[in-house]
Amino acid sequence: MSIRRLPEHLVNRIAAGEVVERPASALKELVENAIDAGASRIVVSLGQGGIGRIEVIDDGCGMDPDEMALALERHATSKLPDDEIDAVTTLGFRGEALPSIASVARLSIESRVRGADGWSRTIDNGRVVAEGPAALPPGTRILVEDLFARVPARRKFLRSDRSEYAACVDVVKRLAMARPDVGFTLDHDGRRNFSVPPGEDRPSRVAALTDRALAENSVGIDYERGRARLGGVAGLPTFNRGIADHQYLFVNGRPVKDRLLIGALRGAYQDMLARDRHPVVALFVELPGEEVDVNVHPAKTEVRFRDPSLIRGLIIGGLRHALDEAGHRSVQRPQDVAWQQEPMTPPAPSMPLWDQFRPDAASAASWNNGSGAQTLTRPAFQSQGQAMWEARGSYAPAPMARAETATAQPPEAVRFPLGVARGQVAATYIVAEAEDGLVLVDQHAAHERLVLERMRRAVADGGVARQALLLPEVVELDENGCDRLEARIGELAEMGLELERFGPRAMLVRATPAMLGNGDVVGLVTDLADELAAFDEALSLKERIDHVAATMACHGSVRAGRVLSVAEMNALLREMEVTPHSGQCNHGRPTWVKLAHGDIEKLFGRK
Known part of the structure; x- marks a missing residue:
């Protein structure tokens, strides 16, 4: 086979495969050109996630007709005044973007240099179809329509409109962060996503x-x-x-x-x-x-x-x-708990405690020591009372405490594989005694797995019981996160989480899974949006449900730092023994470890 030179239109399409991978790639090149042109404000408008329409308007330096024609040729650029490519300071410099985009879409350019008339040119998949004067303020307007419409092999590999839109938003946000001196506005299908003014810190x-x-x-x-x-x-x-x-x-x-x-x-x-x-x-x-x-x-x-x-x-x-x-700074979150201070002193008796020991007490004190009533004479009582009254400032009120219902003795360790609870270390790890050794359990990791398995069983049995919120919770997210959650409202409802769209950038939570208790609703919904962003398109429905259930379980589990009673610790151990996969949490970490008697003896040199 002989070597031949490729035609120009095919060269441009090959180049487009490297530069224009998806709508976000084309948008990135156009916004970078606007920034390099010295724009102070850039307006981006998208349609169908950028697949149907991308429009970028800037107030930069603009182009005259000759520069516009040259800009549509490959490897033509104004951003390399000399050959020192190692010292380039502009965002774009290869000169491939515009001809590459024009070879796989319909591209219209309108531009005007200050003090001159505007000019426009339209290229449809590599062919110039129109050009002439244009009326517009100083700057440039570029419109890209029907990307990959005539390249079906590339079009079919694009993702959904929502996914392509999310990628476009990410591109514009990153460029807007890089240049706080430039104002950015982004619209999609006639709705404003964000607008930030120029000159911010x-x-x-x-x-x-x-x-x-x-x-x-x-x-x-x-x-x-x-x-x-x-x-x-x-x-x-x-x-x-x-x-x-x-x-x-x-x-x-x-x-x-x-x-x-x-x-x-x-x-x-x-x-x-x-x-x-x-x-x-x-x-x-x-x-x-x-x-x-x-x-x-x-x-x-x-x-x-x-x-x-x-x-x-x-x-x-x-x-x-x-x-x-x-230092010790931690995240500041709104506190929804209404704290209530309990009284620190007991109710006053008929005669105040200290008044009973005043030197001028009206009567002598009597007490019962188990063998009969004994009585102090007034002088002896007054002598002891005088000393106690004078020292009253050094005493504090008796500490208050709650009495707990008496429980039976813990069962014998021999009956259970994970033993019986003997205590808690650092309010995080349960210490249990088993027949053949010592068991340490990470209470958060273990309970996380148990909640996940409960939720899986509930979903398989027809749905998770939900708990309606007295006051619906409003959770603010970015628009893409709300879109992802809205698309999965039905699946989330099966797992007990009832959501409703509440404007462009908020979700309303009406109910949560009952098994999660009073958890962090805002954190739960935010993490679910993140999970859907990472796995939504790539996983099957069952896998997506598993990821969502795992996220819910993490928020509904017993946290490290919570003090558990002995009964609660034993209940956790018993459920672990009958729950599948309870040896590891939802993230693959172990939930418990065992030190056999032989291992403990080695630590103390007994073996």
């Missing part, structure tokens, strides 16, 4: 685009090491999420997804978070251009550092320093 911009509670539950970062600098916002360890979708990483103002940075972030939080929890952070790394290579991926989402150990140390050191300064 970085923490305010990050909080506005992630979670408004982040502002009160985070620390600022300003750290230097060598020629590198780390800035941004880091959430407190207690302000975490179920998946890592709220980790935003930037290098020299460029949003990236780099394994080195993610690994360093995990290392900084490793002893402060459970393995299945993830911090909320926005980290901005600034370093000289020659220290980082941004030209290692066509979409410019990956970078390569000249000194990776420096960057890793910068992130770990900067985060640890900021979190250490936060």
